[in-house]
Amino acid sequence: MSNPLISARGLTKKFGDFTAVNGIDFDVFKGESFGFLGPNGAGKSTAMRIIGATSQRTSGTISILGKDPELHGPQIRAHLGVVPQQDNLDMQLSVAENLYIYGRYFGLPRKFVKGKVDELLAFAQLEEKRDAKVETLSGGMKRRLTIARALVSEPEILMLDEPTTGLDPQARHILWDRLFRLKEQGVTLLITTHFMDEAEQLCDRLIVMDKGTIMAEGSPASLIKDYATKEVLELRFGSDRNQEMGAKLRTMCDRIEELPDRVLMYTDDGEALLEKIYAADFHPKTSLVRRSSLEDVFLRLTGRTLIE
């Protein structure tokens, strides 16, 4: 593989006594879609801000396209498109004006930016909203506008911090579709998320973070293979009985997790296990066999669920 676009070693960020990012190492390569998966407060956004040259690390090294963000902030930011967790669109301007002025902030010539605005309005499916004020847009539209805005400088790296948090399922799918297109065009994507389905859909490779450290790294498929079984059997015995039943079922599978609302049994053949359970005269109220997901990986690594 070629040289990484982004390379971090022992990257650490402290706010007073609190260590937000604790000595993490990672490399991001050109054209890949790289994810930071973890619960709120895992240090994902902090890591993103350091990459985005808007936060200074406490220690460790990081190089973005061979440069140190601490020394060359504006030059590095010229390569990046940033979609922050919290929208920061210019409320005093219209949709098209938001795109236009953002291009100008990069020092781009007027004519170039005007052409870009039309192209991006089409990309974000916001042509009809061209002259609308930003306030009148729905959450999904604002998000698409923020992504379009981040693309105005034709960045090689697009950084998305929790891109679909707060959106309804339909808006999420529209957004994912737009991100797929960018990926196909060769844009390197950096995504933080606490949604495992989002990570599975969008990321070629990801790091699982918890409390500022990296718990595991790999493709979604390889992480599931390494840290979970092929299938999961979910059983519900009623909230007060899950613990007790879990203890009795423990010997029947490779691994078991007792959550307050359900028991998760890890196995390569869920249906077969379920038959065995009925044969042994256990009677769960509901049962569900499903594929293992990144949620299971996270549970295995940390003993906690992603969304608590």
Next chain:
Amino acid sequence: MFIPMAVAIADARAGKRGERVYSGRVPQLLERGFIAFKSSTYMIVISGFLEPVLYLLSFGYGIGKLLPTIAVGGESIKYAAFIAPALLATSAMNGAIYDSTMNVFFKLNHDRIYHGMLATSMGPLDVALGEIGWALLRGFSYACAFMAVIAPLGLVESVWGLLAIPAAVLIAFGFAACGMAITSYMKSFQQLEIINMLLLPMFLFSGSFYPISVFPQWLQFTVNLMPLTHAINLVRGLCLGNLELALLGHALYFVVMIIIGLFFTTKRLNALFMK
């Protein structure tokens, strides 16, 4: 290899002075100001212009009837001609303060517009200078408009009065730089009110409506420390044609304000956005 234009533009600035905090994008920020201005509330703009005109009408012609002339440095001048320069200086201050406090606070804490700006290849000094530049443009237009009212009324005694316009811009610059620096440290709208609480007494006691020589020594001393006193003395000196060395001293007061204000604004924006 394809190099995006944004990258080429940023790379061209490599090695220049202050490249980490400044990218030469003040014109682009002023452009934003104009675009936003087109659809803004004209009332704020109009009231900024009307305020000094109303003061001039009510005080100049009201009190002017009771007190036709006033003695300044051995000369007697029309009362309206005495207060007009003070009102010019005050409107420059008010415009600059409005733009650099309320407006800036909103963009900083509510709309988070600066966060978006600083994710581009701009730096915090671009943002600071751009916002202050916009405040100056506004100060400049108010000064011109007010001058267009008072000059035909014969309230500007000297040709040197033309210099009152650049002087108003200097004054606006000083107040805007300090206003933005202070605002960047503020946490709530309530704290911003402190600025307004300081401005009103400063306006009333800084010799706008009568010479400060009527005050006791200790109050004169205090008033002489206030920036608006220097602003008024500078503009009044120019409008009356009283060219004296002290005018340079007043101007210098604002140069110092500009330097201090810009220093703290950039420092604070850096701390806020690069934390």
